[in-house]
Amino acid sequence: MEKWVLLFLALFNLKAFAQDTWLGIDCGSETSTANIGGVWQTDEAFIKTGTNQFVSSDNFQTLGLLNTLRAFTTQNKNCYALPALATTRYFIRATFLYGNYDRLSKPPNFDLEIDGNKWMTVVSSSTEIFHYEIIYTSMGDTISVCLAQTMVNQFPFISSLEAWPILDNNMYIHMNRDLAWLNSYRYNYGANDWILGYPDKYNRLWEPMAQLGLVNTSADPGTILTSTPYEYPPDSAVLDAMEAQNATDSITLSFGPIKTNSLINIEAYFTAMSLDEVTETREFGFYVGNKQLATVTTEYGTCTGVWALVTPFSSSLTIELRPTKTSKLPPIISAIEVYTASDPLVTTRTLQDDLDGLTVFVHTFEQLKGWSGEPCLPTHTAWQWLGCTGSDPPRVTSIDLSNNSLYGQIPEFLGNLPNLKTLVEGNTNLDASHKNKKTTALIIGLSVGLSLVVIMILVALLYWLIRIKRAHQGQNQATGPESGGPENPPKMNSESTSVEASIEQLIRPQPRPSAPMEPSMEEDFEQNSDEDYVPVSNANQIHQSMAPEMDLEELEEIIKQREYNTHDDPDHDNDNANSNEHKIPDRVHENEQAMAPDLDLEELEEIVRQETGGTNELHNSGKT
Numbered sequence: 001m002e003k004w005v006l007l008f009l010a011l012f013n014l015k016a017f018a019q020d021t022w023l024g025i026d027c028g029s030e031t032s033t034a035n036i037g038g039v040w041q042t043d044e045a046f047i048k049t050g051t052n053q054f055v056s057s058d059n060f061q062t063l064g065l066l067n068t069l070r071a072f073t074t075q076n077k078n079c080y081a082l083p084a085l086a087t088t089r090y091f092i093r094a095t096f097l098y099g100n101y102d103r104l105s106k107p108p109n110f111d112l113e114i115d116g117n118k119w120m121t122v123v124s125s126s127t128e129i130f131h132y133e134i135i136y137t138s139m140g141d142t143i144s145v146c147l148a149q150t151m152v153n154q155f156p157f158i159s160s161l162e163a164w165p166i167l168d169n170n171m172y173i174h175m176n177r178d179l180a181w182l183n184s185y186r187y188n189y190g191a192n193d194w195i196l197g198y199p200d201k202y203n204r205l206w207e208p209m210a211q212l213g214l215v216n217t218s219a220d221p222g223t224i225l226t227s228t229p230y231e232y233p234p235d236s237a238v239l240d241a242m243e244a245q246n247a248t249d250s251i252t253l254s255f256g257p258i259k260t261n262s263l264i265n266i267e268a269y270f271t272a273m274s275l276d277e278v279t280e281t282r283e284f285g286f287y288v289g290n291k292q293l294a295t296v297t298t299e300y301g302t303c304t305g306v307w308a309l310v311t312p313f314s315s316s317l318t319i320e321l322r323p324t325k326t327s328k329l330p331p332i333i334s335a336i337e338v339y340t341a342s343d344p345l346v347t348t349r350t351l352q353d354d355l356d357g358l359t360v361f362v363h364t365f366e367q368l369k370g371w372s373g374e375p376c377l378p379t380h381t382a383w384q385w386l387g388c389t390g391s392d393p394p395r396v397t398s399i400d401l402s403n404n405s406l407y408g409q410i411p412e413f414l415g416n417l418p419n420l421k422t423l424v425e426g427n428t429n430l431d432a433s434h435k436n437k438k439t440t441a442l443i444i445g446l447s448v449g450l451s452l453v454v455i456m457i458l459v460a461l462l463y464w465l466i467r468i469k470r471a472h473q474g475q476n477q478a479t480g481p482e483s484g485g486p487e488n489p490p491k492m493n494s495e496s497t498s499v500e501a502s503i504e505q506l507i508r509p510q511p512r513p514s515a516p517m518e519p520s521m522e523e524d525f526e527q528n529s530d531e532d533y534v535p536v537s538n539a540n541q542i543h544q545s546m547a548p549e550m551d552l553e554e555l556e557e558i559i560k561q562r563e564y565n566t567h568d569d570p571d572h573d574n575d576n577a578n579s580n581e582h583k584i585p586d587r588v589h590e591n592e593q594a595m596a597p598d599l600d601l602e603e604l605e606e607i608v609r610q611e612t613g614g615t616n617e618l619h620n621s622g623k624t
Helices: 002-012 352-364 439-443 452-473 519-527 552-567 586-590 601-612
Strands: 023-026 039-041 051-054 068-071 077-083 089-096 109-114 117-123 130-137 142-148 160-165 181-189 205-209 215-218 240-243 251-255 264-271 283-288 291-297 303-310 317-323 335-341 386-388 396-400 407-409 422-424 429-431
Touching (some): 089 142, 109 130, 181 240, 264 317, 283 303, 291 303, 352 396
Parallel strands (some): 023 039, 181 205
Antiparallel strands (some): 051 068, 089 130, 089 160, 109 142, 130 181, 251 317, 264 303, 264 335, 283 291, 283 317, 386 396
């Protein structure tokens, strides 16, 4: 195992790609490291969560690139954002070496995801290195590679992450770009060493493979390949091979486990090893699942490629190379690649309005800045503080940030989350300075089904009422008695809600039991001379009040006379017994001596008109 690791690391530092096309992240490293083809970068520019860790020295002494890793113990999903070109295909490779970094000797299992799609379940080991490689077409200017916790106390980690573009559109042309393709196997038959990077211009990892019953063979020294398939296997991978012992023998290659009922793409490579093949024929049939898909004839100086797209119905894949009757040389195999198609990729991700709102929210609070990637997909690993629908597209329906020690101002992003149902409070340090604008009340602790328009209307109404109140206090004329006071609190307009005490000072019609005015009421008015007059002439700057000028005593005399005339009518009480406008409010019963006349505002206006002979309208700021 240690020999494998040292060889792996020696090859790891040989990169065929220039720095501007190949991206390599040395996860957990504190410093960047330059090599022949580029720079292994630190995590900092690509992810905000996780902690840097060293593998245990008990297992390895000198690991070079793999002696560090990035571990994630606080969030259920942690995502790297890799820069990309839209609609471009990429090779992406993730490498994992647990190495007992946490001294627990418990290698974790977790999910590897890409742009909201499950890529692979990582089953780690204390000593083994695992790498997972995928061909993926980018959807935008970034590719999100996430590590998601799926089991309690089994925390994800990663040792290295790489991405590089496939610049030749003829490569793997038979792979549907609407799917991701997972590299299941890539073998270099007859070789002793791994190939990683140079001389492979596409930085692929080729594993040496030997098979019992076959004979290792190598090309003659100085052999030059003048033709290769469009997948560009490196010469060093196809100039070694394994062949059957006899010209009449077949070669059987088995691969498993394989995902059943999924598309499998096979790329097989065959090379003539010597000049003898110029005069002697090497020909064999290429069979998959006992079905012949091609006939292969090798030529010296040429690497011949055969591809196949199959759907196996069992968990194993069997390929046979059967010699033809005319073949003089046995079947041969140089290298092979096997890719498994992903499940259908998500085509509609979380709605953009919801994403925009979450972006504002995440960037507002320092504690949330590590959250990135697709928030609602895959559904079983959505952000742990979100509730999402399974609709198409997914929608954010709730946010639960209870007891997250959040601080700062709550962003006004409600309009960006139109489908949001609930938010849960529990963060005492949140800035409530926006409470006068109803922001805090509506976002924290309440259902947020109200639209932003309703909030603005409420704020505007409150502002308008306060302006009217201030306008009244600046005048010196009155139109009626003040109905407020400790003993006679004003009745609020039935179409309004309760507001501050200052607003309650506006004139409201107050139904009271019919009774003659007593001197105590006059004394009360005298003691509160500052409140004897309620100005209305400037209550609305657009309209000029047409109320006649009179003082309080004149108005009281008019009301008394009106009450006397009204109660002379024997049907008065019966006519108004069920009238809502004349019912006694519950609070009036606390003071049965209340002397306010049983009049509403319209009746008061009519009295004034009759007594003054005018037709002017009495304006009252307390009624709109």
